[in-house]
Amino acid sequence: MKAQIFITLKSGVLDPQGKAVHHALGALGFEEAEDVRQGKFIEMELADGTPRERIEQMCEKLLANTVIENYDIRILSGEDAA
Amino acid sequence: MKAQIFITLKSGVLDPQGKAVHHALGALGFEEAEDVRQGKFIEMELADGTPRERIEQMCEKLLANTVIENYDIRILSGEDAA
Numbered sequence: 295m296k297a298q299i300f301i302t303l304k305s306g307v308l309d310p311q312g313k314a315v316h317h318a319l320g321a322l323g324f325e326e327a328e329d330v331r332q333g334k335f336i337e338m339e340l341a342d343g344t345p346r347e348r349i350e351q352m353c354e355k356l357l358a359n360t361v362i363e364n365y366d367i368r369i370l371s372g373e374d375a376a
Numbered sequence: 377m378k379a380q381i382f383i384t385l386k387s388g389v390l391d392p393q394g395k396a397v398h399h400a401l402g403a404l405g406f407e408e409a410e411d412v413r414q415g416k417f418i419e420m421e422l423a424d425g426t427p428r429e430r431i432e433q434m435c436e437k438l439l440a441n442t443v444i445e446n447y448d449i450r451i452l453s454g455e456d457a458a
């Protein structure tokens with residue numbers, strides 16, 4: 295099975311990387327970008343039947359800094375993952 | 377409108393960051409993680425009516441290194457974005 299994990303900075307937390315991307319887009323003429331936030335995207339191949347709670351534990355313990363980051367988990371079934 | 381952009385390394389491209397996460401998960405007892413790939417996740421607030429092609433141009437010109445990275449764009453309509 296496959297899982298996708300999205301890690302984003304909580305709103306209110308300064309995002310210098312997103313600001314830099316936003317600025318660079320403006321400099322390239324992409325004025326339609328009004329705000330940019332950058333996060334992490336983790337794709338994981340897991341043993342079949344891994345419960346969602348285990349993935350949450352991975353996020354809490356290692357993948358996300360829950361003081362400043364939120365995480366969102368999407369589990370892809372066998373068919374979706376193909 | 378809101379857009380989400382997922383930037384992932386092409387398969388075959390070495391992903392040391394993903395390998396490090398995989399190794400750390402194993403050391404923490406998360407043996408069910410069989411493979412980990414790490415990418416970038418960009419959330420963008422855009423002027424309404426921005427066509428998908430513009431977002432593709434942003435990816436091609438700035439956000440993704442298309443030699444080694446793939447990108448995937450998901451456009452959220454006003455309702456989904458709420």
